[in-house]
Amino acid sequence: MKKLLVVILILALASVAAAAGGRAEQMRETDEQDMKISVHLGAFGEDIWKQMIELFEERNPGVSVELEISPTNFESLRLQYLSGRDLPDFHQAPTWSLDYQTLQEEGMLFSYEDILQTPSPYGEGTFEELLLPSTLEIMRHDGNLYLMPFSLGSNGLWYDEKLFRDKNWSVPTNFEEFLEFGEKALAEGIAPFTYTGVHDYIGFILYPTIASIGGVEAISKLNNLEEGAFTQNAVVEMLRRVEMIRDSGMIQHGALGFDHIESQTELALRRAATVVSGDWIWVEMRDAWPDDFELGFMGNPLSKAGEQRCSWMHLLRVSVPRDASNPELGAEFAKFMFDGDVMDIWAREAGVVRPIVGADAFTDYLFDAKRVAINYLTAPDNLPVFVAFPYSHRELHIEFMNHVDALVEGVTTIDRISRDMEASLRRARAER
Amino acid sequence: MKKTHERTFVITFLIAPVITYSLFYVYPFINAFRISFYRWSGLSPRMTFVGLANYRRLFTDSIFYQTLYNQIFLIMVTSLITFSLAMIFAVIFTSKTYPENSFLRVIFFFPNMLSMVVVSILWKFIYNPHFGLLNGFLSLFGFEGNTALLASSSTVLAALVAPQVWMLVGFYMVLFIASINTIPVELYESAKIDGAGMVRQFISITIPGIWYTIQITFVFFLIATVSNSFALVRVTTGGGPSRSSEVVTTYFYQQAFDNSNFGYALAIGFVVSLVMFIFASLIMKYTKRDLA
Numbered sequence: 001m002k003k004l005l006v007v008i009l010i011l012a013l014a015s016v017a018a019a020a021g022g023r024a025e026q027m028r029e030t031d032e033q034d035m036k037i038s039v040h041l042g043a044f045g046e047d048i049w050k051q052m053i054e055l056f057e058e059r060n061p062g063v064s065v066e067l068e069i070s071p072t073n074f075e076s077l078r079l080q081y082l083s084g085r086d087l088p089d090f091h092q093a094p095t096w097s098l099d100y101q102t103l104q105e106e107g108m109l110f111s112y113e114d115i116l117q118t119p120s121p122y123g124e125g126t127f128e129e130l131l132l133p134s135t136l137e138i139m140r141h142d143g144n145l146y147l148m149p150f151s152l153g154s155n156g157l158w159y160d161e162k163l164f165r166d167k168n169w170s171v172p173t174n175f176e177e178f179l180e181f182g183e184k185a186l187a188e189g190i191a192p193f194t195y196t197g198v199h200d201y202i203g204f205i206l207y208p209t210i211a212s213i214g215g216v217e218a219i220s221k222l223n224n225l226e227e228g229a230f231t232q233n234a235v236v237e238m239l240r241r242v243e244m245i246r247d248s249g250m251i252q253h254g255a256l257g258f259d260h261i262e263s264q265t266e267l268a269l270r271r272a273a274t275v276v277s278g279d280w281i282w283v284e285m286r287d288a289w290p291d292d293f294e295l296g297f298m299g300n301p302l303s304k305a306g307e308q309r310c311s312w313m314h315l316l317r318v319s320v321p322r323d324a325s326n327p328e329l330g331a332e333f334a335k336f337m338f339d340g341d342v343m344d345i346w347a348r349e350a351g352v353v354r355p356i357v358g359a360d361a362f363t364d365y366l367f368d369a370k371r372v373a374i375n376y377l378t379a380p381d382n383l384p385v386f387v388a389f390p391y392s393h394r395e396l397h398i399e400f401m402n403h404v405d406a407l408v409e410g411v412t413t414i415d416r417i418s419r420d421m422e423a424s425l426r427r428a429r430a431e432r
Numbered sequence: 433m434k435k436t437h438e439r440t441f442v443i444t445f446l447i448a449p450v451i452t453y454s455l456f457y458v459y460p461f462i463n464a465f466r467i468s469f470y471r472w473s474g475l476s477p478r479m480t481f482v483g484l485a486n487y488r489r490l491f492t493d494s495i496f497y498q499t500l501y502n503q504i505f506l507i508m509v510t511s512l513i514t515f516s517l518a519m520i521f522a523v524i525f526t527s528k529t530y531p532e533n534s535f536l537r538v539i540f541f542f543p544n545m546l547s548m549v550v551v552s553i554l555w556k557f558i559y560n561p562h563f564g565l566l567n568g569f570l571s572l573f574g575f576e577g578n579t580a581l582l583a584s585s586s587t588v589l590a591a592l593v594a595p596q597v598w599m600l601v602g603f604y605m606v607l608f609i610a611s612i613n614t615i616p617v618e619l620y621e622s623a624k625i626d627g628a629g630m631v632r633q634f635i636s637i638t639i640p641g642i643w644y645t646i647q648i649t650f651v652f653f654l655i656a657t658v659s660n661s662f663a664l665v666r667v668t669t670g671g672g673p674s675r676s677s678e679v680v681t682t683y684f685y686q687q688a689f690d691n692s693n694f695g696y697a698l699a700i701g702f703v704v705s706l707v708m709f710i711f712a713s714l715i716m717k718y719t720k721r722d723l724a
Contacts (some may be wrong), residue, residue, distance in 0.1 A: 078689075081475045099692040102473045197583065198670035254561035256673040257582030262560065271562060395691045406674035411585055427489075 014417050020399060033060075035329045038068040038077060038088035040097070044350045051345060056336055062382060063329065081108055087321040092150065095316060100147055101392045103319070108148035110320040110327040112334065116145060121339040123358070130338060135315060135355045137388045146424060148334045151346075152355040153277040153314030154373035154384075155204040157301060158231070161294035163190075163270055166179075171298055173309075178301040182250040185273045193245060194272035196263040197256030197408075200390065200401040201276045202236030205300045207387040208310035209241065210234045212303035222389045225429050230400075230421035239407060239414045241302055246408050256405055264288070274298060294367035299376045310379055313384035315355060387410045399424055439443055461640065461705075464698045474694035479686075486699035496700060498675060499683040500707070505589055506679065508660050510596045513654035517601045522608035523611050523634060537609075541602035548599065548660045552667035555595040556582070559668075563704075582669055585676035592668065592677055604649060611642035647719040680704045 005082040039049050046069055053065040068088060074097035080087045081103070103109050116128035122131060135149040161372060166349070167188060172178040185192035195202045210218050214234025221229040229235070245251060252272050255263060264281055268288045275281075282295055289295070299311045318337070320330035336342060338354055346352040347362035351370050354362070359378070363371050377384045390397040400421060406412040462495035470479040490496055521540060525533055543551060559566045561580035570579060581591035594716055615637060623633050639646070661680040671686075680700060686709055688697035 024723070078475065084477070099473065099475060102475050102692045106473060106476045106478055108476055112698070196671050253578055254580035254583045256584070257559070257561070257580055257588070257669065259670070266562070395693070402672065402674040403674055409585060409673055411674070
C-alpha cells in the first residue's frame with residue numbers, strides 16, 4: 001500500500017512537472033517568432049541587411065529572421081506570389097523588377113495603415129507623421145499604403161565639375177542657358193549631352209519638364225490616361241525642346257545605341273559633358289572615374305526661365321505580401337527601418353536617406369554628389385516630381401520613350417508621336 | 433510471337449520519352465494556348481476570360497508585325513550567310529590537307545563555345561562608335577565619322593547578323609566537314625576522270641551527298657536564330673532604337689514580365705510557334721529528296 005502511494009505520488013509529480021514543462025514550451029513557442037525577408041543583392045550589398053537582422057533580433061527577443069538575398073530575388077518573388085507559398089514577410093526589389101501596380105491592384109500586398117498609426121520610431125508623433133506627406137499621398141492606393149517609401153533618390157543630369165571649371169563653363173540652370181552651354185561644349189569638341197537609348201533613363205528629365213511646363217496636372221493627365229494627355233501643350237512643348245537639342249547637334253553621336261554604362265563611361269572619359277542617370281551613378285561607376293573627376297548634379301535644365309523648376313524624385317519601395325505567414329512582423333521590420341539608429345547606419349554605409357520629415361539630419365553622411373542631388377531635390381525653388389506613369393502604365397511609357405528615340409534619330413515627327421500615343425492611350429483605356 | 437515481343441520491347445522503351453514529352457512539352461503548350469484566352473498578370477492565380485481579345489489585339493498590333501518581320505529578317509539573312517560561309521570553309525578544309533587545318537578548325541569553332549550573352553557583349557564593344565574595333569578597322573580604309581551601327585534604325589538589324597554568323601559558322605562548318613568526309617573519295621576520282629571541274633563536283637557530288645545534313649541544318653538555323661536573337665537583342669540594343677531591332681521573343685518577354693500581360697504574351701508565343709512550325713514544315717517539304 002505504501003509502495004502504491006509512493007508510485008502514485010511520483011506519477012502525480014511527474015505529470016505536474018510535464019504539464020509545467022509543456023506550458024513553458026508553449027510560452028516559448030508563443031514568444032518565438034520566425035520571419036523571412038527577401039532582398040535584392042546589388043543595390044546595398046549583403047552586410048547592411050545582416051546588420052539590420054542582428055539589430056532587429058536584438059531589439060525583439062525571440063524573433064528569428066531568415067535572409068534570402070540574391071541579384072534575382074524578384075524572380076523568386078514572382079513565383080512565390082503566383083503559388084502563394086513560401087512568401088517572405090518583407091521584401092525589397094528594384095522598382096523595375098516587379099509590377100508593384102498589379103500587386104496592389106490584385107490585392108496581393110499587406111496594408112501598412114495600421115502600423116502607420118503607431119508611435120513613430122524616430123522623433124515624436126505617429127509613424128505616419130514621420131513620413132513625408134507628399135510621398136504618402138503619391139504612394140497610397142485606394143486609401144491604403146502598400147508600398148512603403150524606403151529611400152529618397154534624385155535623378156537627372158550629371159556632369160563633371162572639374163571639366164566645367166577647366167573650360168570655364170557655367171552650370172546651366174534653365175533651357176536657354178543649356179543651349180548656350182551646348183554651343184560652347186561643341187566648340188571644344190565635347191558632346192554636350194548624352195544618354196542611354198537602350199534604357200528609359202531620359203524620362204528622368206522629360207517628365208519633370210512636362211511638369212515644369214504644364215504643372216503637376218499635366219503629369220496627372222498621363223497617370224489617369226486622360227483623352228488628350230499626349231496632345232496637351234506640356235507634352236508637345238517638351239518634345240519641341242528635345243527637337244531643338246537634337247537640331248543643335250547637342251546629343252552625342254551613337255547615344256541611341258548606348259546602354260547606361262556606356263553613356264556614363266562617355267561622361268567619365270570626358271567625351272560627353274553631361275549624362276542622364278540616377279543617383280546610383282557614383283557607386284555604379286566607382287572604378288571608372290578618373291582621379292580628378294568631380295561628379296556634379298545639374299538636375300533638369302530643360303525648364304525655361306520663369307517656369308517652375310521640377311526634378312525627378314526616385315522612391316525605392318518595400319512591401320509585405322498579404323499572404324505572408326507573419327505580415328504584421330514584416331510590417332514591424334519595415335517600420336524598424338525608420339528607427340533613428342538604423343537610418344543613421346543606412347545613411348553612413350549605403351548612402352540612403354529615407355523620405356521623412358527632417359531627412360536633412362542624415363544627408364551629412366552622404367557622398368558629395370548624392371548630397372548635392374538630394375539638396376537640389378529638396379531645395380525650396382524645386383518641385384520634386386514622383387512620376388507614377390512609367391510604373392503604372394509601363395507599356396505606354398516604353399512606347400513613349402521609343403517615340404522620343406525616334407524623334408532624336410529624326411525618323412518621326414511630333415504630330416505622329418501625338419497621334420500614335422493617343423491611339424495607344426485609347427486602347428489602354430478600353431482594356432482598363 | 434516474335435512480333436508481340438518486338439512490340440512490347442518498343443512500347444517499353446517509348447513509355448519514358450512519351451511521358452516526359454507529354455509532361456514537359458505537350459501539356460505546357462496546351463496550357464499556354466488555354467491561358468492565351470485569358471487576361472492574366474502572372475503574379476496571382478486570378479485570371480479573367482477574354483475570349484479572342486488577345487488574338488484580336490495581336491492581329492492589329494503593328495509592333496507585333498514589326499517584330500515578326502525583324503525575326504524573319506534575322507532568320508533568313510543569318511541562315512543564308514552562315515550556310516554559305518560554313519559550306520565554303522568546309523569544302524576548302526576537305527578539298528586538300530593543309531597542316532594548319534586542325535588549328536583553323538579550332539579557331540573557327542571557338543566562338544560557338546561562348547554563350548550568346550558573351551558574344552553579344554563582345555560585339556557591343558566592337559560596334560562602339562567611339563572606341564570599337566569596327567571604326568578602327570574602317571578608318572584604315574579612309575572611312576571616318578564614327579559609324580554607330582547599333583544607334584541607327586536603318587542599320588541595327590543588319591549589324592545584329594554579324595555576331596550570330598560569327599558564332600554559328602564554325603559549328604556548321606564542322607557539321608558539313610563531317611558529312612563531306614562520308615562521301616566516298618572514288619566518286620570524286622571518277623568525276624575527275626570524266627572531266628568534271630570543282631564546281632561540277634560540288635553541285636553533283638558534294639551537295640547531294642550531304643543533302644540530309646543540309647536539310648536538318650536549315651531547321652537548326654531556324655531554332656538557333658530564334659533562340660539566340662533573344663539574348664543578342666536584350667544585351668546589345670534592348671530592341672532599339674525605337675523597336676527597330678525588337679524580335680518576337682523579346683516582345684513576348686516584355687509583355688509577360690515587364691507589362692505583366694501573360695495572356696497576351698502567350699497569344700504571341702502561340703502564333704510565333706505556329707509560324708515557326710509552318711516554316712519548319714516548308715523547309716522539310718521543299719528539301720525532301722527520295723532515297724537513291
